[in-house]
Amino acid sequence: MTGAAGHVLVIDDDPTVRDVVGRYLARAGYQVSVSPDGEHGLRAAVSHPPDLVVLDLMLPGRSGLEICAELRARGSTPVIMLTALGEEEDRVVGLELGADDYVTKPFSPRELVLRVGSVLRRSRDAAARPDGAGQTLVDGDLVIETSARRAVLAGHELALTTREFDLLAFLIRHPGRAFGRPELLERVWGWSFGDQSTVTVHVRRLREKVEADPTAPRRITTVWGVGYRYDPATGEPR
Numbered sequence: 001m002t003g004a005a006g007h008v009l010v011i012d013d014d015p016t017v018r019d020v021v022g023r024y025l026a027r028a029g030y031q032v033s034v035s036p037d038g039e040h041g042l043r044a045a046v047s048h049p050p051d052l053v054v055l056d057l058m059l060p061g062r063s064g065l066e067i068c069a070e071l072r073a074r075g076s077t078p079v080i081m082l083t084a085l086g087e088e089e090d091r092v093v094g095l096e097l098g099a100d101d102y103v104t105k106p107f108s109p110r111e112l113v114l115r116v117g118s119v120l121r122r123s124r125d126a127a128a129r130p131d132g133a134g135q136t137l138v139d140g141d142l143v144i145e146t147s148a149r150r151a152v153l154a155g156h157e158l159a160l161t162t163r164e165f166d167l168l169a170f171l172i173r174h175p176g177r178a179f180g181r182p183e184l185l186e187r188v189w190g191w192s193f194g195d196q197s198t199v200t201v202h203v204r205r206l207r208e209k210v211e212a213d214p215t216a217p218r219r220i221t222t223v224w225g226v227g228y229r230y231d232p233a234t235g236e237p238r
Helices: 015-027 037-048 064-074 090-097 108-123 164-172 181-189 197-210
Strands: 007-011 030-034 052-056 079-084 099-107 137-139 142-145 152-153 178-180 220-223 227-230
Touching: 007 015, 007 037, 015 030, 015 108, 030 037, 030 220, 037 052, 052 064, 064 079, 064 090, 079 090, 079 108, 090 099, 090 137, 090 197, 090 220, 099 108, 137 164, 142 164, 164 181, 164 197, 164 227, 178 181, 178 197, 181 197, 181 227, 197 220
Parallel strands: 007 030, 007 052, 052 079, 079 099
Antiparallel strands: 137 142, 142 152, 178 227, 220 227
């Protein structure tokens, strides 16, 4: 196996999950590494940086949430969480910590492989082929450089996850238009189905980073009964 599709690190304490997920990912062309707990996983991620991490939230020792936060602090490697059906609160916290996606147990290994492919494509290719690739979008003191995948607010670069950047860039390209959460899921995440709370969490995180007062947002506003709208600070972004 050449691993031409990329290197995926699977961190899960269940040997059956590691085996099944590893085999399905390998069949899809990925190089796969596995770790039984968070500490081993972090060491593996440092010694042989993966292109993506599949991370179980329920780990012995340090929790998956702690590991997710540590991975995010170390860089922007995409993270897909594995969560149990009743772990909605942990799932939301994981998204808030910067995880890019999640799959709920019990899950289809084929669905997980599809999610891995989707997240990796966006992580690798968003700069090469988004609408308006190479644009610099300016809205007052907010500057979005799409080719560099860089966002700067009042001279300070924002620490955005892959999904946060994609969502912000999408919204700023469509000023004044309201989007429902299902449409944002499809157009930003590429999902035709999924938990719409994912959008809610990412909007909240973006507001914390781009709004002077996240509790009274002026840029990313709520359209009651519809969804969200980007209201430029200085008219149409240029």
